[in-house]
Amino acid sequence: MDRLFKFYITILILLLSRVCFSQSYSLNGVVTDSLQNPLPFTNVLAKPTNPEVEMAFSIADEEGRYKLILEKGQEYLVSIRFLGYRPYNFKVKLTENSKKNIQLKPSNNELDEVIVISDQAVRVREDTITYKTDVFKTGEERKLRQVLKKLPGVEVDKKGGVTVNGKKVNKLLVDGKDFFGGGTKLGVENIPADAVDEVEVIDNYNEIGFLKGLSDSDKMAMNIKLKKGKKKFAFGDIEAGSGTGKHYLLHPNLFYYSPKTAVNFIGDLNDIGVKSFTIGDYLNFEGGIGKLFTDPSSYFSLQNDDLSAFLRNQDFKAGTNRFAAGQVAHTFFKKLDFSAYSIFANTDTETETQSITTYITDTSENKELKSVNSRLNNQFLISKLSLDYAPNSKEDLSYSGYLKTNTNNRENNIKTISQSLTDDFLTFNNVDALTVKQNMEWHKKLSVKHTFSTTVNYFFNKNDPKTNWLTNKAFLPELLPLIDEETYNINQIKNRKTHNLDLLFKYYWVLNNTNHIYTTIGNNYLNDVFSTYEFQKLQNGDNNDFEKAGFGNELNFSLNDLYFGLQHKFKLGIATVKYGASLHHYYWKADQKNDYSKTKNILLPDFLAKIKISASEKINLRYNLKSRFSGVSNYANRMQIQSYSTAKIGNEQLENELYHAVRLWYTKFSMYRGIILNASISYNKKLKGIKNETVLSGINRLYHPILLDHPEDSWMISAGVRKSLNKFTLKFNGSSNFSNYTQILNTDIYKNKSNSHRLKLELSTNFKKWPNLDIGYSKRFNKLITPTIESNYTFDEPYINLEYNFLNDFYFKADYMRTSFKDNTDHKNIYEIANAELEYHREDSMWSFKIKGTNILGVDYKNDTRISGFITSENRTYILPRIWLFTIVYKI
Incomplete structure (x- = not known):
């Protein structure tokens, strides 16, 4: 592997040497009008007369300054373009650094403006x-x-x-x-x-x-x-391939566009582990179906649902992906637009993980050695239909309907060894889910001073997870009333049905050019029916019901949030400020064996300041007091099994979490200097927060959520800078997180501290005829301090990406990353991943040919370490083997 790394470094040194020895000079100056006023964001383009020489480009900054880096002795035609002014051209050949100020004359005909618009690069x-x-x-x-x-x-x-x-x-x-x-x-x-x-x-x-x-x-x-x-054409490509180990790939992309109609299709069939639809895509689709207001499912955490948990898994030993996405959009007439899309995926994966987990308390330390082999099948369909009617420029009506169905099937073969349990488990988990969302919005500008928006959102979700544990030994013996049998067959059936209706009306009153008043009235109603049923299936066919042991939930949870908000927005110089508050009247009820209901009023202030120092430099400050309710399962007051070693009992007396959230962020970019700078600092402090009270016995855990005062506060600081110089770009990013949080373990209250830092440095090139590299180094520092654990560990990740077009028709790209882990006990883990691809394509041909190699170093597994509270875990995850694939691409 050292040879591959040295090869990349050698290429970078050669590129740096070429730049150092190929002399270049700068041409700079100021672009102004006839009154000597600077013309910001003017395009300055230098086209070489020699086709072997690369073009140079610059955008003037707000002071009208520009800078071009040109090769020594080469002739360039320099063109200056700015809307409303005549184009200006001149030729230049540099033998030293030079300065040339440009004065543009106003355009006196429309043809000049058309030329400028068509020629402007930016x-x-x-x-x-x-x-x-x-x-x-x-x-x-x-x-x-x-x-x-x-x-x-x-x-x-x-x-x-x-x-x-x-x-x-x-x-x-x-x-x-x-x-x-x-x-x-x-x-x-x-x-x-x-x-x-x-x-x-x-x-x-x-x-x-x-x-x-x-x-x-x-x-x-x-x-x-x-x-x-x-504007009216079909295009796309179809890629098909086969490789070692009978691996295959089929990937069509087909597009049709016309002034009124657009039809798109993207397909993917492969067994090389590529998921065309990822957790990021899913969260984007789920994030909201309306244009303006938040989605009604905001009470729920998408990160923890069954589909997102499946999509998050990107490491597996084998995987077959079947994916199809189709979209159609049509404009019936200028005032009415229709669009719809459907995304279907069916994926089979096999995973293998091995872990050593340590559970630490003041009085004991228990280790668990575990291996898990899993087979997963996930199938989902996501569809959306939208209608948008805009009768004029002052009114907009829209409707969106969204449907999602998914089925997850998982089979786990678990082997676990610990002081309290040594056993093999075979578990089966099946989930069928249906989600429907509907959104209607009406926005109307009544006059220059008066505008309103109204929205109706409806959300429905139904899912029925079923889990089955098969084992030869009893588990959770302190909680489950098991009857001795040769094989224990434990079952859990969950049912959940959710309705959410959200109504909102917002009125915008423009007092004058610098003062606005916004009024909001809304109501959000949630009804969540949740049930669990756990039992042991006996060999004679009877069920051993766990209800008498405290299991089995029948919960009907409802929550109503009636709110009124008032905000004042004003502009003062370079600052725009908006402040206000919303009054929320909450009523919630947990209807189960022990009913509980409560009414509560809360005032949530908010503040936003935007300071525009210039078009390229801004500072923003936002503050909110936020309120959030927990998921429905936390209100279920009887026990439920979560795994072979964990159970949970909810708390019907939970209330809303309440926390301060402050964020300050700064952005600045200078096209003249080639610098982009971003920095932010955030602070969150929970006044009331939900934390799990944990009872730990060996490796077995029982969780019980409770509401605590001041359980957590956290800081997050991040910054990034990007500097471009000639054909090189240097990027630096850094972030730090500091958090203090409360943990309750076996009735003892612990104050924990967690700090993490990440630094990343990258150098990239942008050549036309030479290899282009992204070479970088990322380092993560993590520190956790608890009364039982003090740990420090670091991750180091050097990486290199290479792209090279050569001999006119060949394209080569490769990437390499080395990940190493080290903790304060000098325990180390290292793994390296590399991929490569070579493509041949003649410019006048519809055909391309590719050879792809993934995991070309033949790495069997990845290592990582996770530490949280009283648990440390060292994990080994097996991945796909080395695969070589030959593909043919036909361009339509």
Whole structure:
């Protein structure tokens, strides 16, 4: 492995040497108008007359300054473009650093403006940046990902996430319409590069145009504009391949666009472990179906549902993925838009994990050695239908309907060895779930001063998890009233049905240009029916019911939140401030064997200040007092089995959590200096919080949630800086988390501290004819201090990504990462992952050929360590073996 790492380093040294020895000079100056006023964000483009030399580009900053790095002795045609002014061109050949100030003259005809608009590489206007992609393309780009990575200030991560000037893109559009729900991953990985004309980035994005400036949005959207010649056309590609071990891949991407209709299809069939739909995609789809207001499922944690738990697992020994996604959008007439999509996936995976877990208290230390072999099948269908009717520019009506069905089947073979239990378990878990969401919104601008929005959200969820444990030895002996048999057959049946209706009305009153008053009235009603039934299936067919031992729940939980909010928004100089409060009247009832109900009023203040120092420098401060209720299972006051070693008993007297949340963040970018800077600091302090009271006996645990005063506070500090210099970009990111929290173990109350830090440094290149590298180093520090544990551990991850276009028709890419772990006992774990791909494609051909290698170092497993409270765990997760795959791509 050292040889591979040295190979990458050698390439980087050669590239650095080339840059050092290929002399270049700078051309800089100031762009002004005839009155000597600077013209910010002016495009300055230098095109070489020698086709072997790379183009140079610069955007003037707010003072009109520009800088070009040009090769010595090469002739360039420099073009200056600014909307409203005549284009300015000149030729230059540098033999030393030079300065040239430019004075532009106003345009006196429309033709000049058309030329400027068509030629501008980057247009900056208030909250919108538009990139003309052909200026930055070099010809070898296959997908949208490669195009975006070449745009100034744009970054794309491995998971398909996109950031612009350090800010995350929340929604992806194609010609102004959502692309499969707006997530970036499917578009970034599948839209062909040659179909893209412009990339438009819209900050403070709002789907309702006339609400911009009224409703505060911190979202950023990216709109992919297709080429004019491709306004009515079909395009895409189909990839098929086969490889070692009978592995296979089939991946079609088909797109059809016309002025009124768009049809997209993305498919994937493979057994190489690639999941086309990930946990990030799921959370994006589930995050909300409405345009403006929060989703009615905000009371629930998506991170913990059965489907997200399955999607989060990315490491497995074998995996077959069947995926299909289709979308259709149609404009019936200018006022009515229709769109619908469906996403289907069926995935089979096999996993294997081994772990050593230590349970530590003041008086004992128990170890558990465990191995788990699992077979999983997950099948889900997600569909959404939307209608949007805008009769005029001052009114918008919309409807969205959402349907999700999923079935999870899991079979676990567990071997566990501990002081209290040595046994083999065979467990089966089956989940069938149905979710329906409906959203209706009406927004209307009554006059310049008066606007209103109203929304109705309905949410329905039904799921019926069933779990079966088969074992030769009794488990949870202190809780379960088991009857001795040769084989213990333990069953659990859960049923949950949720209804949630959310009504909201918001009124915007514009007093004048600097003062607004916002009034909100709403009601959120939740009804959650939850039941559990645990029993032992005896060999004679009878059921040994655990009800008399305190198991079995029948809970009907209801919660109503009636609220009224008032906010004042004003502008003072460079600052925009909004402050206010909402009064909430809560009524909740837990209807079970011991009924409990309560009424409560609470005032939740909020504050937001946005300071715009300049178009490229901003400071924001947000404060909220937040209230949150727990999930329904925490209110069920009888026991329920969670695993062979854990059980839980809820608490019907739980109330809402209450916590302060403060965040201060700063952003600045300078296109002239090539710097992007982001920094933020957040503080959360819980006034009342829910914590589990844990009874630990050996490895067996019983959890009981209770409400504590001041149980937790945390700080999070993060910063990032990105500096571009010629063909190199240097990036640094760092973050620190400090938290103090309470833990209750065997009636003792512990105060714990957890600190974590992460540093990441990366150097990347952007050459046209030379290999391009991303070489970086990431380091994580973690420290946990409890009365029973004090641990320090670190993760080190050097990595290198390589991309190289050579001999006109060949494209090679590879990536390598080395992960090493070390704790304060000098215990070490190391594993290395590397992948590679070689593609051959002639520019005039519809065919491409690829050879892909994954896990080419043949690593069997990954190691990691997890520490939380009184539990430490060392884990080994087995992964897919080395796979070589040959694929053929046909471009439509």
